Amino acid sequence: MAEDFHKPTQFSGSKFESFEGGQDPATISRVAHETAHALLARVRSDPDPEVVERLVAYTDEHGIDAVAELWSRATPRSLPGALWRIYLVRLLIRQDPEGTAFLYQRGTEVTVAIDPVIAGAAAPTGPAEIIVLADQILRGIFTGDFAVALDRAAAFCRVIASGCASVADDLDATELAASGVSRASELTTRALRFSTTAQEFGSCARLWRSDSLD
Structure with a gap:
């Protein structure tokens, strides 16, 4: 990725799906898939810790615009679509860790599913713990079991x-x-919105396990 991007910008929940890309859908799709596959293949083949941490914190320094330009128009059940949503969920968490932690903690109290266990946040879950969880999930995309990271993201979204x-x-x-x-x-x-995103993460995890996530 190039270095010259916008500084971080605030990204409200109401804009969760509002980014628009360029004018040629075929070109947008091709670039999205090529960059997603190239980035993931390169990092996972040689997961240098410094490179991984720069990728995890990329939007903290550069904002979401560059990631959105590459991947926000990709279909939800695709590799670039999954990466876009992982970055976006992390950004939403970091922009309001207190509010997110409150909603997550409430979710753990009312859900009867094992999603809090799958998501893996420390309990009780405060702002610091929810930020750590966001970074762990994104880091797992690059260094761990990709499908497990998506399952954790899906569980997080269901709890929220x-x-x-x-x-x-x-x-x-x-x-x-x-x-x-x-x-x-x-x-x-x-x-x-979060329920829908959880379904999309779950579908991507299943596709990854069957070597079908394009």
């Missing part, structure tokens, strides 16, 4: 979705003001 839905239910039950209704609606939308 459960937390969002639970807090939204609380607001529906206790908040009568218009602002409360609006907040509940926003959280419900976020829950759906």
Whole structure:
């Protein structure tokens, strides 16, 4: 990747799927797949710790724009699509670690699934722990079992979705003001978004295990 990119920019949850790429879909798709495969193959064949850490922290220094330009238009169930969503989820966590940790902790309290175990965050999960989890998942993409990293990302998203839905239910039950209704609606939308992303991560993990993730 080139070095001359924008500095970090704030990226709100409402823009989760709003990036648009260039004008030629075929070119966008080809470049996305070629860069994703080349990057992953190169790093996983020689996982130099310094290179891996630079990749993990890439958007902290350069912002999300460069990653989005390469991969945001890729189909969700593809290698570039998976990489884009991993980076995006990490960025959303780092932009609001307190809020994310709160929703994640709530999710662990209300879910009956083993997703908190699969995601692997330290418990209780505060802002520091949620940031560590985000870095662990992204690092696992480059140095560990790729499918396991995607499974962890999927589990994280499901826990967050459960937390969002639970807090939204609380607001529906206790908040009568218009602002409360609006907040509940926003959280419900976020829950759906994270649930969808979890499904996409899960599909990519299955495709990777069958050597079918393009």
